[in-house]
Amino acid sequence: MSLSIAVLGAGRIGKVHAAAIAATPGARLAAVADAMAPAAEALAAAYGCPVRTIAEIAAADDVDAVAICTPTDTHAELIELFARAGKPIFCEKPIDLSLDRVRQCLAVVAETGTPLMVGFNRRFDPHFVAVKRAIDDGRIGAVEQVVITSRDPGLPHLDYLPRSGGLFRDMTIHDFDMARHLLGEEVASVMATASVLVDPRVRELGDVDTASIILTTASGRQAVITNSRRATYGYDQRIEAHGSDGMVSAENQHEANVTIASAAGYTRPPLQNFFMDRYAAAYAAEIASFLSALTNGTPMLTTGHDGYMALALAEAASRSAAEGRRVDMPEILGD
Amino acid sequence: MSLSIAVLGAGRIGKVHAAAIAATPGARLAAVADAMAPAAEALAAAYGCPVRTIAEIAAADDVDAVAICTPTDTHAELIELFARAGKPIFCEKPIDLSLDRVRQCLAVVAETGTPLMVGFNRRFDPHFVAVKRAIDDGRIGAVEQVVITSRDPGLPHLDYLPRSGGLFRDMTIHDFDMARHLLGEEVASVMATASVLVDPRVRELGDVDTASIILTTASGRQAVITNSRRATYGYDQRIEAHGSDGMVSAENQHEANVTIASAAGYTRPPLQNFFMDRYAAAYAAEIASFLSALTNGTPMLTTGHDGYMALALAEAASRSAAEGRRVDMPEILGD
Amino acid sequence: MSLSIAVLGAGRIGKVHAAAIAATPGARLAAVADAMAPAAEALAAAYGCPVRTIAEIAAADDVDAVAICTPTDTHAELIELFARAGKPIFCEKPIDLSLDRVRQCLAVVAETGTPLMVGFNRRFDPHFVAVKRAIDDGRIGAVEQVVITSRDPGLPHLDYLPRSGGLFRDMTIHDFDMARHLLGEEVASVMATASVLVDPRVRELGDVDTASIILTTASGRQAVITNSRRATYGYDQRIEAHGSDGMVSAENQHEANVTIASAAGYTRPPLQNFFMDRYAAAYAAEIASFLSALTNGTPMLTTGHDGYMALALAEAASRSAAEGRRVDMPEILGD
Amino acid sequence: MSLSIAVLGAGRIGKVHAAAIAATPGARLAAVADAMAPAAEALAAAYGCPVRTIAEIAAADDVDAVAICTPTDTHAELIELFARAGKPIFCEKPIDLSLDRVRQCLAVVAETGTPLMVGFNRRFDPHFVAVKRAIDDGRIGAVEQVVITSRDPGLPHLDYLPRSGGLFRDMTIHDFDMARHLLGEEVASVMATASVLVDPRVRELGDVDTASIILTTASGRQAVITNSRRATYGYDQRIEAHGSDGMVSAENQHEANVTIASAAGYTRPPLQNFFMDRYAAAYAAEIASFLSALTNGTPMLTTGHDGYMALALAEAASRSAAEGRRVDMPEILGD
CATH class of the missing domain: 3.40.50.720 (NAD(P)-binding Rossmann-like Domain)
Structure with missing residues (x-):
């Protein structure tokens, strides 16, 4: 190479x-x-x-x-x-x-x-890779429910919010991509609820900061995503996939793998604070994958289509939360 | 006494x-x-x-x-x-x-x-009691999102299903009560999706076996419940409550608190298999609470009204899943 | 019965x-x-x-x-x-x-x-029972090293110490019995070191409060015990057994199985405070075993000989620590 | 720089x-x-x-x-x-x-x-650094007992053993350095037991493969080290430090931070296999520390004296195990 x-x-x-x-x-x-x-x-x-x-x-x-x-x-x-x-x-x-x-x-x-690769870095996180591999290896049978917890340590600069596209397009988009990655079947409909609980200025900017989303596929598989723009304990990034034969989960990464025990209890450090730390290995693996695909002439692992589909789910969630109804994907995709 | x-x-x-x-x-x-x-x-x-x-x-x-x-x-x-x-x-x-x-x-x-006490045993589980106490003590600030995982180890006898009232009234009803218990505010609307993924005979009996539900309060607090009638690894009963200052969670109970490490990895036993084991302490505490309220003439901790409200949420979830729409609680409660 | x-x-x-x-x-x-x-x-x-x-x-x-x-x-x-x-x-x-x-x-x-049963309650603790069963079932192969952590939450009343027989006979005796129970071979020699680190009054009473002990069998199997009369975080009772094919361990029991996450980190409650809580199930199982042996006419699971051997190890450890040398068991047992 | x-x-x-x-x-x-x-x-x-x-x-x-x-x-x-x-x-x-x-x-x-720096890489491991910092920050009070678990995944090439200096000089030397690093006081005496349990050819080569060591300081602080040349579940590297106010521990690193739950229980992957993986971050930090000391003209963090003292403890342990007696350090150091 x-x-x-x-x-x-x-x-x-x-x-x-x-x-x-x-x-x-x-x-x-x-x-x-x-x-x-x-x-x-x-x-x-x-x-x-x-x-x-x-x-x-x-x-x-x-x-x-x-x-x-x-x-x-x-x-x-x-x-x-x-x-x-x-x-x-x-x-x-x-x-x-x-x-x-x-x-x-x-x-x-x-x-x-x-060739085009769209940077969904989380697919390259070694822990999430291990989740996907467990599914692909049949360790949990047929996937039935995917549960994604994704909470930022804090709000981005408020100046950024108006350009962000809103919570669903800016933050949840990663979770939508992960849900598609793990469900093994396209999403058929979206239900979402969203609130402003972290900071009232978010409402003034026309955005939300706390959301819960349910995705359902045609065969009835489900994904549940919970989001918040605040987690005092660090960057909360977890995945569970439940299947017919079992469950695979990826836990959080703490700042260090230590515990202090005292009269106050057993305390582990907060989580790695944000994506630059939490996904350092993922970013490196992502670029390695891009370089490797170029060198070997193999397809990119995260494509323009993946970028499109994740955005379409964000669009659907946005409508669902705003209008208080289930949004079926053909409405968005125009199929 | x-x-x-x-x-x-x-x-x-x-x-x-x-x-x-x-x-x-x-x-x-x-x-x-x-x-x-x-x-x-x-x-x-x-x-x-x-x-x-x-x-x-x-x-x-x-x-x-x-x-x-x-x-x-x-x-x-x-x-x-x-x-x-x-x-x-x-x-x-x-x-x-x-x-x-x-x-x-x-x-x-x-x-x-x-005096009437309705048996919502989970409110008396020592681990869930510790969750509630952490909230009441202000350890996590204002509650924003409650996430309840509730998965039975397996389907009940199929003969029972037609008399059960369906998944939401039979199984999720406990989760609805717990959501109300922890949210600190009544639920305003319900969104649910439900499927038959565990056993096709459940469909023939007019029921579902896998569900995801979002509850939203008037102020925007959210609760998310995921249910399945099957968990190969035991009775999966977890709670997370996220608040403005932090998070409190109750983890599962394994059959024994041991780990075996070998070339295959680190293995802990499956979870306690079902409610008779998992909630043994809760059942004892529940009856103790009933006896204590009688003796002291104090109010019951779980009332007829709690029974009514949990059932109303089940009714709303049932409609939401069947009709693919958000159901607002006044529609059910007739307020 | x-x-x-x-x-x-x-x-x-x-x-x-x-x-x-x-x-x-x-x-x-x-x-x-x-x-x-x-x-x-x-x-x-x-x-x-x-x-x-x-x-x-x-x-x-x-x-x-x-x-x-x-x-x-x-x-x-x-x-x-x-x-x-x-x-x-x-x-x-x-x-x-x-x-x-x-x-x-x-x-x-x-x-x-x-019939005589001597109350070594820890052999009946469900978690330690699971450790023994893993060994007996061949899950870790031949036992090679046993590591026992045993730390009391605090000193007993100082009035009690002079009648206690000293740390090794009063506290470590349980660990000696557990080591014998798990090693699967009698101990051949003992090396111990002991100090007064918790409270200088312990020295005045002729006792110690902190100790480390190595037991070795004739075939070279080893057991390591660490003791302290103080653990600010509760009653620390852990066992690890390492074998040719793997390791089995029993972890501690916390007051409740919950975690609070905040900017200060992830905190679990302290351990169950002392033996009345930690070994509640063990005491019940111990008496059940006694009653069952009586009813069925089967041998007692913990015998007078077990009581004698644990005390002999305590005697050996006491001499080893006092005299700064390895004590071979024939010196104590008079074999 | x-x-x-x-x-x-x-x-x-x-x-x-x-x-x-x-x-x-x-x-x-x-x-x-x-x-x-x-x-x-x-x-x-x-x-x-x-x-x-x-x-x-x-x-x-x-x-x-x-x-x-x-x-x-x-x-x-x-x-x-x-x-x-x-x-x-x-x-x-x-x-x-x-x-x-x-x-x-x-x-x-x-x-x-x-300037000379001796490569005790483990002092630079981020998790062990966090342990040391907790001690230095007074989080556990005065150190009383240090417990080090150090088990290699497997025997080195047998050809290497005769040149290795033996288990204590080759493998335990890292643990001796860590004990000195954490005890905060020089070791006064050593007791060790050692066996051949992993492979009888080790005996033929005049070495041992399984050992337990107790170090004691003049004030009575203790360190306990357990070693084996075999751990089927990966490279087992743990530290606990117990102090007057609490305990700090560093846990192991698994291949990935995931769990698979099935009817067989909850399984996490084995540990990172050996030092090249487990201590990758430590090696990088070690060289960074060397470069930084050179650039800034500050003292090296691990010195020739540290190398000497760890070797002296290995010498003492070797004699203790061979001769079945406690070895006091002046005998080795010639003080």
Whole structure:
């Protein structure tokens, strides 16, 4: 393997992916681009690679693929640009907040045949991988109910919320993807309830911060997702899958695997605080999977279609919560 | 304390309550009644008390209170009979499968002023009591989401199902009561989905075996319940309550608190198999609470109203699942 | 089964055994004796049985067996008395603090052929029973190392210490018995170290409060015991057995099986505080075993020989710690 | 920070340290040396650095420090060489298997004033770091007993055993260092027992495979270590420290943090198999600590003295087990 990858966007997640690329034997960070010059320069310097513009990267012969880590509202356009330039694309989720825009964008990708991977990092978390493997190995029989607990340690900056697409598109989207990943059958209908319990300013911004969602498939399999924008004890990320023969679960990751016992009881540290810690191994494995698929010419494990379907479930949940009714997926997918 | 209690119904749960009464200092098993004479005689012999008819017990001066452990379809009538006889009543849940009949029955109880306790045994489980205490002590702040996992080890006898009132009234009713107990606010609306995944004969009997339910209160608090009539690993009974300041959970009880480690991994025994084991301490504490309330003249901790409200939630869930819509509680409660 | 048992000694442990006897179908509390009349009367009244003297009990035709729960320095004499009276005996550990006295006493028991059970309650704890069963079922292969953690929540009354026989004879004796029970081979040598770390007054009383002990069998199997007279987090009682094919362990019992998560971490309640809580099920099972052996005429599961051997190990540990050397068991046993 | 480090020895642990150096911002792999040319070349190629001889490295101006990862019997000589060359040294444990040789070597180091770090990687494990921090923060009060469980998944190649120095010098040496690290007071005496239970060929090679050790300090603090060369369930590495106010423990690391529940019980995967997995983070942190001490001119956290003292405890344990007696440390240290 010898691959030169350009990273677009030198923010928090761009740095994570740049580090993963640099650490991969045979992969090379080819260039960094960012609208903010100082950010681009700092990241490029750290790994000894040049800063380039988007256009230069698209035209460069020595760039084999790109990782799009820019703000959400640029994703679709950049995907189309690089699809047309024939450069394989890793793009952070979501493709776009509009289902229509995602459809257009994926049509371009399909037309050009350019490989596209959408960054659903959790599928690459080693603990969740072990859950999926247990299911695939038949350890729990036929999947019947999936229960996903997903609670952020705290609200994002309130400035971000209006651009986030709302709780379901911004946060639950990962859980929707995981539910699809584990259910083994597409979701047929969605029921959701959502409230503002964490901070009343969330309501003023037209969003919610606490939600419960039920997904049902045609054969009656169910997934239940509970979300909150606050967990005082850290980043709560758990999965249970119940099947005809048993159950598999992935527990949380604590800051350290220690216990202090005293008259107050037995205390373990809080959970790893947020995604940069909790999913560090997942981010590395995700990029490794992208590089490996490129090298071997195998299909991407998380596709544009996965990005589309997770967004469609977010759309359905949003309507269900707003209108107090079950939303059947054909209404969203237009099938 | 010196109390003489008659047990009506010498089946499985009647035996449990008889034993609890006999083991309580100052309480005495006064009599046993059962339509099946041999069952009544065996239970009476075990504790050295007489067999009597219902009518004899109702008229007896030496019976201070009764425990109704007969089949469900006799509960309401017996409650009315003993309410009119002025004998305090402990009655197994449910009061009846019909909300209207429960209303009538409770009207009689209210009229007579006879104390009535409805047996929601889980409120007395020491682990769930610790959950409730943590909430009441403010350990997790304001409750926001309650997550209840309740999975039976296996289907009941299929003969029983048609008389059970269906999954929601027979099994989930305990979870509805627990949700009300922990939410600290009445439920405003119910969303449910239900399937037949365990055994297709359940469908032929007009019932379901797998369900997910979301309850929402007026202020936006949520409770999520997941149910299945099958858990290969034992009786899965867990509770999580999430609040503004933290989370409290009650974990499962294994057959023994041991672990065997080998090349196959670390294995703990399955869970205690079913309610007779899992809730043994709860049944004892429940009867102790009943006896204590009688002795001290304090209110019962689980009332006829609790029985009515849990059944109303079951009714709402049943409609929601059948009709694929959110059901608002005024529709059921007629408020 | 129909057995009438007299309880000698109406203190804390006498009450526990009296309750267990009264709760057993077919067993009956025949009489209570205690040098302190009020204690005897209170216990007798609670279960509706008479107070009698030791002599009356020994002579009584309607007493089938006795449970000796009196102070340690009376055990050997009472065992001899009731052995000669031909009444099967349950006796709390230890038989005596002097190995020679134990030998004499057991000689009388052997001569009379009277059944004797010595109360090593921990062998009857359901969790430790599960450990033993795992070993007996071959789940861990041949036993190689046994690790026993045994820490009291706090010092006993200092008044008691001089009569206790010292840490090894009073507290570790249970661990010695458990080590013998699990090792499957007699101990050949003992190494021990002991300190006063908890309270300097313990040193003034000629005792120790913190100890570590290694037991080795002829074939090289090892047992390690750690003891302290203080554990701020409750009564710490754990066992691990390592074998050629794996490991089995019994974990501690918390006050309730709940967890509170907050910014301070994940907290479980302290352990059950002391033996009356932790071993409640063991005490009941122990008496059940005694009654069952009497009824069925089967051998006692914990014998006078077990009492002797555990005391011999305590003697060896005591010498090892005092003299800073390994003590080989023939030195103690005089083999 | 800008540091050029040469790695001596391109075997398993040399590769780990080379990777850690290459991944550290500001650090650079300067050269690789190995008696086996192909091994040196492969490692050098992977990180784009030259292969050099020991002599070249000692003389090179562009090498700031060295990491000695060669076989044990070369350590002392290499340390002396580089100490005289004035190049700061990281050396894998042990310095040598002979206490006398270690003394000589450390005398050279002391004379030259060259910084030396000995690789006791476990002190850098994040979970054990959390244990130490809990102690240092006073969370458990004064340390009283330390319990270390250390069991390898399997025997090393039998060819290696004769060169290993024996179980105590090869394997327990890490546990001796950890005991010193946590006890907060030097060990005054050692008692050990050792057996061959895993494989009789170990006996033929003059070694043991199963051991239990008690360390005691002058004030009576105790440490207990249990070792085996076999654990079917993975690499068992646990620590407990008991203090006057409580206990802190570090649990094991499983292959993944998942559980499968079925009729057979609740099963978690085996433990991470051996040190390369279990201590991956520790190795990285260890090298980071070495680089950081060099950069900042601060003392090394694990010194030559630590290497000497751990070896002295191994010597004492060896004698204690062989001669069946307590060994007081002055006998070994010649104080």
